[in-house]
Amino acid sequence: MSLIMTCLQIGLVFGLMSLGVFISFKILDTPDLTVDGSFTLGASISAILCLHNLPILGLLISLFAGAIAGIITGILHTKLKIQVVLAGILTMTALYSVNFWITGRKSSITLYNNKTIFSFLSSLKQIEFLGTNLKEVFSLLLIIGILVCIILIINYFFKTNLGMAIRATGDNEAMVRASSINTDTMKIISFALANALVAFGGALYVQHLSNYDSQYGVGMMVIGLAAIIIGEAIFKHKKQMKLGKIFIIVVLGAIIYQIIFMLALLIDGINPIDIKIITALIIVLSVYVPQVSKSIKKKRERRRNNLC
Amino acid sequence: MLDIINLKVIFNENTVDEKRALDGIDLHLDEGDFLTVIGSNGAGKSTLLNSILGLVETKSGEIRLDNEIITNKPSHKRARSIGVVFQNPLLGTAPNMTIEENLALVRAKGKWSMFARGTKKKNRDSLKESLKELNLNLEDRLDANVGLLSGGERQALTLLMATLESPKLLLLDEHTAALDPNTAQTILSLTEKIVTEKKITTIMITHNVKDALKYGNKLILMNNGKIMLSFDEQAKKELTIDKILSLYNNDLSDTQIFTNK
Numbered sequence: 386m387s388l389i390m391t392c393l394q395i396g397l398v399f400g401l402m403s404l405g406v407f408i409s410f411k412i413l414d415t416p417d418l419t420v421d422g423s424f425t426l427g428a429s430i431s432a433i434l435c436l437h438n439l440p441i442l443g444l445l446i447s448l449f450a451g452a453i454a455g456i457i458t459g460i461l462h463t464k465l466k467i468q469v470v471l472a473g474i475l476t477m478t479a480l481y482s483v484n485f486w487i488t489g490r491k492s493s494i495t496l497y498n499n500k501t502i503f504s505f506l507s508s509l510k511q512i513e514f515l516g517t518n519l520k521e522v523f524s525l526l527l528i529i530g531i532l533v534c535i536i537l538i539i540n541y542f543f544k545t546n547l548g549m550a551i552r553a554t555g556d557n558e559a560m561v562r563a564s565s566i567n568t569d570t571m572k573i574i575s576f577a578l579a580n581a582l583v584a585f586g587g588a589l590y591v592q593h594l595s596n597y598d599s600q601y602g603v604g605m606m607v608i609g610l611a612a613i614i615i616g617e618a619i620f621k622h623k624k625q626m627k628l629g630k631i632f633i634i635v636v637l638g639a640i641i642y643q644i645i646f647m648l649a650l651l652i653d654g655i656n657p658i659d660i661k662i663i664t665a666l667i668i669v670l671s672v673y674v675p676q677v678s679k680s681i682k683k684k685r686e687r688r689r690n691n692l693c
Numbered sequence: 694m695l696d697i698i699n700l701k702v703i704f705n706e707n708t709v710d711e712k713r714a715l716d717g718i719d720l721h722l723d724e725g726d727f728l729t730v731i732g733s734n735g736a737g738k739s740t741l742l743n744s745i746l747g748l749v750e751t752k753s754g755e756i757r758l759d760n761e762i763i764t765n766k767p768s769h770k771r772a773r774s775i776g777v778v779f780q781n782p783l784l785g786t787a788p789n790m791t792i793e794e795n796l797a798l799v800r801a802k803g804k805w806s807m808f809a810r811g812t813k814k815k816n817r818d819s820l821k822e823s824l825k826e827l828n829l830n831l832e833d834r835l836d837a838n839v840g841l842l843s844g845g846e847r848q849a850l851t852l853l854m855a856t857l858e859s860p861k862l863l864l865l866d867e868h869t870a871a872l873d874p875n876t877a878q879t880i881l882s883l884t885e886k887i888v889t890e891k892k893i894t895t896i897m898i899t900h901n902v903k904d905a906l907k908y909g910n911k912l913i914l915m916n917n918g919k920i921m922l923s924f925d926e927q928a929k930k931e932l933t934i935d936k937i938l939s940l941y942n943n944d945l946s947d948t949q950i951f952t953n954k
Contacts, residue, residue, distance in 0.1 A: 542808075544810055544811055544812065545807065545808045545809060545810055545811055546797075546798075546805040546806065546807055546808075546809055546810075546811045547807040547808060548811065549790070549794055549797065549798055549811035549812075550798065552787070552789070552790060552794075553787040553790060553794075553795075553798055556787035556788060556789045556790060557783075557784070557785075557786065557787040557788065559779075559784050559785075560784065560785055560786060560787055561787075561798075562768055562769045562772060563772050563776075563777055563785070563855075564772060564798055564799045564854075565769050565770065565772035565773040566769060566798075567767075567769050568769070624838075625837070625838045625841070
């Protein structure tokens with residue numbers, strides 16, 4: 386039970402981060418590789434401010450810092466005309482140093498004795514509840530609460546004029562320019578928004594684990610993509626779907642990813658070193674399996690039609 | 694209204710591939726004029742439109758729209774007063790957004806407030822009204838993604854979007870060339886209707902001489918980046934297809950690219 390609890394909590398935190406990946410990767414239709422760096426950026430800021438017992442400020446500042454990281458990638462890409470993949474990698478690489486500046490050259494920080502947004506629940510730890518304890522339950526509810534707020538906000542945002550212009554930029558840039566909208570600005574704004582969410586995810590992740598490590602961000606981009614791909618493969622049945630629903634699908638995808646991941650780790654003989662190859666395999670399978678099942682279905686249908 | 698003075702555009706300058714795409718274009722249009730442009734491939738017709746739109750860099754010369762020099766204005770700012778429909782129906786609309794959202798996006802060209810809701814219920818009726826004019830029953834499909842529409846429907850929608858806010862200038866770059874003949878005629882008559890109703894100054898490129906004669910009040914024939922022949926309202930009325938073809942034949946040999954249905 387407590388394992389499932391952890392799965393859900395981490396899945397939801399990764400879901401939050403995946404929403405950021407979704408914004409750049411799907412809505413803007415550009416791969417933004419800043420993610421690995423901005424996740425750690427949020428994490429390091431959050432860790433340092435927790436050391437000073439300012440967890441909420443940590444979340445807020447990481448949101449802004451993530452946005453700035455996104456803006457830098459955006460400017461490198463649109464104004465300096467650097468290819469978007471390279472621009473992301475450059476920012477990510479630079480952030481590696483920045484993160485060490487922030488933590489004062491420490492590569493890991495433990496926060497067990499410091500205040501996090503979850504610490505006010507610690508008194509509930511003694512109370513047993515369905516094989517786990519009430520602290521875990523309320524932590525989960527807190528994360529869900531934060532996630533719901535964020536989904537509501539971005540869902541509204543993408544219905545505003547600005548949000549619509551951003552979606553259209555990802556859809557058909559020429560048309561947006563013909564509508565007298567500066568597409569460069571739209572791209573910078575969406576990179577900012579995407580990385581703000583990612584950094585916020587990193588900040589929440591650190592406070593949830595009460596631990597910081599400079600390696601947390603490695604592979605986050607891939608996890609975000611996995612969440613999107615798994616979510617869409619399992620839950621997206623219609624071609625046209627409301628954006629709000631797709632946000633939820635992405636979060637569900639992140640949870641399912643986390644569950645598959647945990648199950649894989651339970652298999653004997655698999656140790657943490659194998660984590661990355663498992664992640665890669667999960668993504669490959671989640672892309673491949675739906676394709677195969679679709680083509681099998683079509684073949685069956687064709688056969689049935691021929692028999693009639 | 695629109696003044697183009699000695700406009701030059703050169704591609705690949707100072708290389709063996711140098712091409713004088715526009716070689717000293719002078720053009721004047723009055724308010725409400727409907728100019729049709731004909732000429733063979735590579736004559737510079739599209740380059741002319743693209744330089745008005747700000748999509749290609751000009752070498753020298755000047756473009757004035759409503760007495761404002763726009764030669765160096767960034768293209769998205771020009772778009773505020775210029776509407777455009779390209780040949781490819783996929784270029785003018787965002788496929789993964791609904792018809793309503795597409796229309797809402799161009800509704801207040803560059804004047805919208807950022808955080809206001811993009812699609813408003815109170816605007817729905819007026820959007821439906823405008824869609825009705827297309828006669829394609831799109832008014833009942835406001836919530837459908839544009840990607841589900843056919844090429845003709847998308848082109849009609851693009852035309853509507855380009856003219857929704859009554860731009861000062863409308864540019865049509867062979868906007869019916871990718872459509873079947875029937876749909877093309879529908880779109881063309883729709884174009885004429887909208888343009889006359891809203892009194893929009895229009896430039897239309899076409900490869901169809903018949904259409905070039907049928908629509909509009911002025912006509913130019915381009916070749917090698919120059920305006921070879923230009924006909925004002927009176928002269929255009931006296932033009933016939935054979936006359937154009939023979940005029941054209943004297944200067945050039947590639948009339949075969951013209952369709953003469």
